[in-house]
Amino acid sequence: MMPVVAIVGRPNVGKSTLFNRILGQRKAIVEDFPGVTRDRNYAEVTRYEKPFTLIDTGGFEPVTEERMLVQMREQSQLAIEEADIILFVADGKEGLTPSDVEVAQMLRRVDKPILYVVNKVDGDAQEVGATEFYALGVETIHTISAEHGRGVPDLIDDILALLPEAAPLRDNEGEVRLAVIGRPNVGKSTLVNRLLGFERMVANPTAGTTRDSVDTPFIYNKNNYLLIDTAGIRRKGKVSQRLEKFSVIQALKAMERAHIVLVVIDAEEGVTDQDMTVAGYAYEKGRAVILVVNKWDRLEKNNRTVSEYTETLRSTFKFLSFAPIIFISALTGQRVNKIMGEVEKVSAEFNKKISTSHLNQLLADAERGHQPPVYQGKRLKLFYITQTAVRPPTFIIFVNKAEGVHFSYQRYLGNKIREAFGFSGCPIRLQFKDRERNE
Ligand SMILES: Nc1nc2c(ncn2[C@@H]2O[C@H](COP(=O)(O)OP(=O)(O)OP(=O)(O)O)[C@@H](O)[C@H]2O)c(=O)[nH]1
Numbered sequence: 001m002m003p004v005v006a007i008v009g010r011p012n013v014g015k016s017t018l019f020n021r022i023l024g025q026r027k028a029i030v031e032d033f034p035g036v037t038r039d040r041n042y043a044e045v046t047r048y049e050k051p052f053t054l055i056d057t058g059g060f061e062p063v064t065e066e067r068m069l070v071q072m073r074e075q076s077q078l079a080i081e082e083a084d085i086i087l088f089v090a091d092g093k094e095g096l097t098p099s100d101v102e103v104a105q106m107l108r109r110v111d112k113p114i115l116y117v118v119n120k121v122d123g124d125a126q127e128v129g130a131t132e133f134y135a136l137g138v139e140t141i142h143t144i145s146a147e148h149g150r151g152v153p154d155l156i157d158d159i160l161a162l163l164p165e166a167a168p169l170r171d172n173e174g175e176v177r178l179a180v181i182g183r184p185n186v187g188k189s190t191l192v193n194r195l196l197g198f199e200r201m202v203a204n205p206t207a208g209t210t211r212d213s214v215d216t217p218f219i220y221n222k223n224n225y226l227l228i229d230t231a232g233i234r235r236k237g238k239v240s241q242r243l244e245k246f247s248v249i250q251a252l253k254a255m256e257r258a259h260i261v262l263v264v265i266d267a268e269e270g271v272t273d274q275d276m277t278v279a280g281y282a283y284e285k286g287r288a289v290i291l292v293v294n295k296w297d298r299l300e301k302n303n304r305t306v307s308e309y310t311e312t313l314r315s316t317f318k319f320l321s322f323a324p325i326i327f328i329s330a331l332t333g334q335r336v337n338k339i340m341g342e343v344e345k346v347s348a349e350f351n352k353k354i355s356t357s358h359l360n361q362l363l364a365d366a367e368r369g370h371q372p373p374v375y376q377g378k379r380l381k382l383f384y385i386t387q388t389a390v391r392p393p394t395f396i397i398f399v400n401k402a403e404g405v406h407f408s409y410q411r412y413l414g415n416k417i418r419e420a421f422g423f424s425g426c427p428i429r430l431q432f433k434d435r436e437r438n439e
C-alpha cells in the first residue's frame with residue numbers, strides 16, 4: 001500500500017503551492033470531463049524513487065480566527081490518523097502565529113514523523129527571520145520557497161528517507177480484488193454483509209481510532225475473490241462534514257489494490273462531489289468500475305424511474321460511460337444477487353486480450369468509416385494497432401504523426417473498439433506512437 005504524506009497548516013501558507021511543487025505538475029489527466037479534476041487535493045506522486053500519496057488538507061475558508069483553529073485541529077487530527085508522514089507548513093513571511101503553536105503542540109504528541117516547513121523563504125535574506133520558528137521546540141526546520149522551489153529538493157529527500165517501505169501487495173494468482181467504496185452511511189457494510197452472506201462486525205465502536213480496510217477472501221462460482229471493504233472506517237459524528245472528504249483517503253488506498261471497484265451511491269442523495277472525486281480516481285487509476293445505486297427501496301418509483309436515473313448518472317459520470325449500473329437495496333436484498341454476476345462479466349472483460357489481426361481489421365474499418373484528420377497539411381495515417389496490456393485494456397496505435405491525433409478522433413477510435421469488443425466496466429487506454437510507413 002502506498003504511504004500517505006499529508007500537508008497541514010493554516011490557510012494561505014502555501015500548502016497547495018507546495019503540493020503542486022512536489023507533484024511536479026498540475027495534474028490534469030482527464031480535462032475533457034468536467035468534474036474529474038475538480039478536487040485536486042489528492043495525488044499519487046510517482047516521480048521519485050518511492051511512490052506516495054500526497055494530500056493537501058487545505059482549502060477551507062476560515063470565518064473567524066476561532067473557527068479556523070477548530071478546523072485546523074480537525075484537519076491535523078485527521079492527518080495524524082491517516083497519514084504516514086505529516087508536513088506542517090507555516091508562513092515565514094507572516095512569522096510564527098498562535099495557531100502554529102497550537103497545532104505544533106498537537107503534533108508533538110504524535111508518534112509519526114513530522115517535518116516542520118517554513119514556506120515563503122524566497123531568499124537568503126529571509127532565512128534569519130525563519131529562525132523564530134525554533135520557538136516551536138523542534139529540532140529541524142525546513143526553510144523553503146514552494147513558489148520558487150528553493151529548499152524543496154532537500155525536503156523531498158527527507159520525505160523519501162522517512163517513507164515506510166510499501167507493504168507488499170497481496171497478489172494471489174487468479175484472485176480478483178474487489179473494493180466496495182462510497183461515502184459514509186451509503187450502505188457499504190450492509191452490502192458487504194449481504195455479499196458475503198453472513199454478519200460481521202464492521203463498525204468500529206472506539207471513537208478516535210481508525211483501522212485500515214478489511215480484506216475478506218471468498219469464493220464465488222469456483223473463483224477466488226478478495227473483498228476490500230472500507231466500511232465503518234470513519235469515526236462517526238465526530239468530524240465536521242466539511243472534512244468528510246478525508247474518507248477519500250481510505251477509498252484511495254482500497255482502490256489502489258483493487259481490480260474492480262464497486263462505487264456505491266445513495267439513491268436518495270444522488271451523486272455527491274465526493275462520489276465524483278472517488279470515481280474520478282478509479283478512472284484515472286484504470287480500475288474497472290461498477291456503479292451500485294443503493295437504497296433503491298427508498299425511492300417512489302414509476303416505470304420511468306430507472307431510465308431517468310440512468311440518464312442522470314450517465315450525464316454526471318460522463319467519464320464512466322462504460323460502467324454497468326445496478327440498482328439495489330442492500331437492506332432488503334433486492335438485486336444484490338446481480339452484483340457478482342456483473343463482477344464476473346467485468347472481470348472477464350478486464351482480462352480480455354484481442355488479437356492483433358482482429359484489431360487491425362477494426363482499425364481499417366474505423367479509418368474507412370471516418371477519415372483521420374489532416375495534420376500539418378497531411379492526412380494522418382493509422383498503420384496498425386495492438387493490445388499491449390490488460391487490466392486496464394491498453395492499445396498502441398502506430399501513426400505517421402502521433403501528436404496529430406486529436407481527442408475527438410481518439411474518442412472515435414475508443415468508441416469503435418468498444419462497439420466491436422465490449423469491455424464493459426473497463427476503462428480503456430489508447431496510446432499513439434509515431435512510426436514511419438516503411439520501417
Ligand atoms: N513569496 C512566496 N509566496 C508564496 C510561496 N508559496 C505560496 N505563496 C503564495 O501564498 C499564497 C497562498 O498560497 P496557497 O498555496 O494557495 O496556500 P494554501 O496554504 O494552499 O491556502 P489554502 O488553500 O487557503 O489552505 C499564494 O498567493 C501563493 O502565491 C512562496 O514560496 N513564496
Ligand SMILES: Nc1nc2c(ncn2[C@@H]2O[C@H](COP(=O)(O)OP(=O)(O)OP(=O)(O)O)[C@@H](O)[C@H]2O)c(=O)[nH]1
Nearest residue numbers: 184185186187188189190231232294295329330331
Ligand atoms: N432504506 C435503506 N437503508 C439502507 C440500505 N442500505 C443500508 N441502509 C441503512 O443505511 C445506514 C448505513 O448503512 P451502513 O451499511 O452502515 O453504511 P456504511 O456505508 O457502511 O457506513 P460507514 O460505516 O459510515 O462507512 C444503516 O442504517 C442501514 O440500515 C438500503 O438499501 N435501503
